[in-house]
Amino acid sequence: MxxxxxxxxxxxxxxxxxxxxxxxxxxxxxxxxxxxxxxxxxxxxxxxxxxxxxxxxxxxxxxxxxxxxxxxxxxxxxxxxxxxxxAPVSLDDLREITTLRKMMETMALRESIALGDDNWESGVVAAFHKLSLIDTRRMRKSEEVAREWDKRNHAFHEALIAAAKSSWVRHFRHILYHSSERYRALSVAILNVRPGVGQEHKAIMDAALARDADLACRLTEEHIERNFAMFSRIPKDVLDPG
Missing domain, CATH: 1.10.10.10 (Winged helix-like DNA-binding domain superfamily/Winged helix DNA-binding domain)
Incomplete structure (x- = not known):
């Protein structure tokens, strides 16, 4: 050479x-x-x-x-x-994120339900099953388990809107989701895992698979609003240490 x-x-x-x-x-x-x-x-x-x-x-x-x-x-x-x-965090910021998340999430979900095929349905079921295998009682004792639950929770919600076509809705939904995750991280070491989350996920899944977009969107809005109520209990000195 x-x-x-x-x-x-x-x-x-x-x-x-x-x-x-x-x-x-x-x-x-x-x-x-x-x-x-x-x-x-x-x-x-x-x-x-x-x-x-x-x-x-x-x-x-x-x-x-x-x-x-x-x-x-x-x-x-x-x-x-x-x-x-x-970026700073505050209850006002969380309130605005929550309001906008409900808008973007339900827009994407409604479109996904309308366009989803058999592969979409099987993806939703598989993501829900994988999420349900996590023992939420262990989350407060293990950061690794909590992070894995977060990962699978995200995958489940991604599977629900996977058939949506609007790139703008998906883009803004992605930004809002990660902004809200900051509050989850702040709450993990302070608050108990919110009870009933698994049942909420199943109800949303069942409505989506039944192609009942109105019910699935209403349940999703309530699910997001309950998360806001939980995160709003984070002490003020944690939210805004100054």
């Missing part, structure tokens, strides 16, 4: 081994979002680029690009020349 050929091969291997800039930004964006949603990065916390660069082992420019994506998701605020902070 000639020297030019060897250099060309080395460049190809290097390109395969190193993730693209876009992929790296998406990776860091996902990790930052996870840490904010799970409460590892607390509300109002200063997000110093150099500290985050060391934490996630990437360049400062990659951190800034990821933070700008999170600003668009309303999980981070930009303070101009003063940098970035984790």
């Amino acid at each position: 000639s020297a030019p050929q060897a250099k060309q091969l080395a460049r190809k291997i290097h390109a395969v081994e190193l993730p693209s800039v876009k992929t790296l930004i998406e990776k860091v964006y996902g990790e930052l979002k996870r840490d904010i949603v799970r409460g590892y990065l607390r509300p109002r916390a200063k997000l110093r680029v150099e500290a985050l660069r060391a934490r996630y082992q990437v360049s400062s420019s990659t951190i800034r690009e990821a933070l700008l994506l999170l600003v668009a998701d309303a999980l981070v605020t930009s303070e101009g020349q003063r940098g970035f902070r984790v």
